[in-house]
Amino acid sequence: MVQAMVMERSLPAATPSASAAPADAVGGSRIGFENVSVTYGSLTVLQSLTLTVNPGEIVALIGPSGSGKTTALRAVAGFVRPSSGRIMIGDRDVTNLAPYDRKIGMVVQNYALFPHMRVEENVAFGLRAHGASEAVVRARVPECLAMVGMGAYAKRYPRELSGGQQQRIAIARALANKPQVLLLDEPLSALDAQIRRSMLDELAKLHRDLPALTVLYVTHDQTEALTLANHIGIMRDGRLKAFGGAQSLFRNPPNRFAAEFLGRANLLPVNDLQPAGEGRVSVRFGATVLKARNHHRLAKGSDCLLCVRPHDFKLGSSRPDANRLSGVVRSVQWQGDVHNVVVEVAGECIRLSSAPMREPPEPGASLDVHFDPADVTVVPEDGADG
Amino acid sequence: MADAAIAGVPASRPRLDSFWVVPPLLILAALFFYPLSLIVREALGGNEAFTLSHFSEVLSSRRFLDGLYNTIIIATCATAGCIVLGFVLSLVIAFVPFRGAKSVARLIDTFIALPTFLVTLAFTFIYGSAGLLNVSLIRLFGFDLPPVDFLYSQWGVILAETTVYTPFVMRPLLATFSQIDQAQIEVASSLGAKPLRIIRQIILPAALPALVAGGSLCLLLTVNEFGIVLFIGAKDVITLPMLIYSKAIQEFDYTTACVIAVVNVALSLSLYTLYRLIIAHFGGNRAGVV
């Protein structure tokens, strides 16, 4: 049955866009965490994680250092054994399966290429481990190298490649067995910023070429997560603090932590929430009444936070229904393609980013800013859900 | 004149530097080269005319050839034993997570500091004809003769040498294993490789320099081993060092002893050269040996 699903899902791969890459059946399969906990001695590093990565989807796990992202990924790979809970790949319960029986591809931060093997032998390793014939190896290895644009490097040793090239080989090696799921643990973090950006584009293209591949992507970097992932999970202290579609999580963070970790956010303390019609609510920020969406359906009268992204603030003339704030400019910083301005409003410092201005405001000057109620939502204080 | 002044400055430095080579050379000469030259001189005829006749005589003698054969067989087998045992033990210590792996490694390391005959002595207590094993077996089953008597043969020597010299292989191996990227092993197993394939294709290639270096060190040490062979006291196991000892001390045949000693030194030096070449080839750092 999984087989049938795999075949079906692989069909879209045979599109013209896949011409450079082989349009083959890299099968898609669901990854499921069911109440997975991991403990080291008395330390619980993963707390009842429940999370599903649907077939063909990319889910990014982000979170601060030590939050348990790698542990979650290694639990899928089979290198840490959950103290409770189940891990599913497709319909298989793999919780007690040895890593070599899980049929997964894995790419790690430092590439971990086998140093004494040539590139082609690295890529062939998984095929040979599965007992593939030499004819299959000879056919498949060039395919995989072409997929990552490294066809010309088959005879090199890993030490003769740049970091970016090594990471491509690591990806080709992971895909050689046509795994159902691909696990990536900070695959780009050892690369410098420019190469990281182009590798990010290539990973996105790779997934367009292999749309059935299910990917769990662990990263520190919110840009990577926002660029690649369909869904994003935000972790802290071994718990999943937020999970949702990349865009909706960005627009409607469920709590303070999620708002601050995914993108920058101004979280204004507001109170006296009242319905204001058309799905909007009004809240009080100091003496000012502001309007916002109430995505999380917070109760009337509650104290909460208003999440305003720095780019949501506008300067200059405003529409009549916009929220308006005035304050004093505290600092102005130019960063090439943006101006970052800090404005003090009613004792709170808010940050706004705008397109570069010809005449930026001077520190000390007073400044009026406004933002659209449709762009912002109220968010519960973290106390509400831990 | 200016030229001379310029040329004079750099020239004076090496002369001063090279002076410091002299004291160590002198000490070496007094302690090593002089006795060695005496041995070589004695082997080549001593006070009488220079002759190679002693050499041809000794080298074609039955006892010498037996001794050489024994030496090579014992050294080769013991080294092979050290490599296999050392590799397996190091694998277990480095990759099988168990409590106290570190202390075991340290314990084995201190083994290197012990005198070699200690192990042999322990062996006699355990496997000797009046040792623990034989006495228990005789008590239990009423044998007339000690049933376990491998100790007084070639095999006893090989076993003892293997036990004593295995740590010399394990030391560089453990150093190398600690440098193997765990992620490589994990990626390999996620690619479907079972433990044996990982050992063969990932760990063994990485360990090869250390294995070869440790192995050649063992070979060097076992070729020259004297204490263990003497302590076991097997009558038929005569190696080159034993032969030198019995010729010189028991038969007062210094000339023959010197000839054999020259052969032994030549054998050791060529093995040592091989050892240095291997280490240079792999790079001492990578092999984790000094």
Ligand SMILES: Nc1ncnc2c1ncn2[C@@H]1O[C@H](COP(=O)(O)OP(=O)(O)OP(=O)(O)O)[C@@H](O)[C@H]1O
């Ligand atoms: N083998 C181990 N033994 C004990 N504790 C461990 C072990 N591996 C991880 N931990 C702990 O588990 C917690 C989570 O680690 P994990 O590697 O999953 O974090 P992470 O989110 O991937 O962090 P980073 O972003 O720094 O990679 C950390 O507190 C870490 O110290």
Ligand SMILES: [Mg+2]
């Ligand atoms: Mg990590």
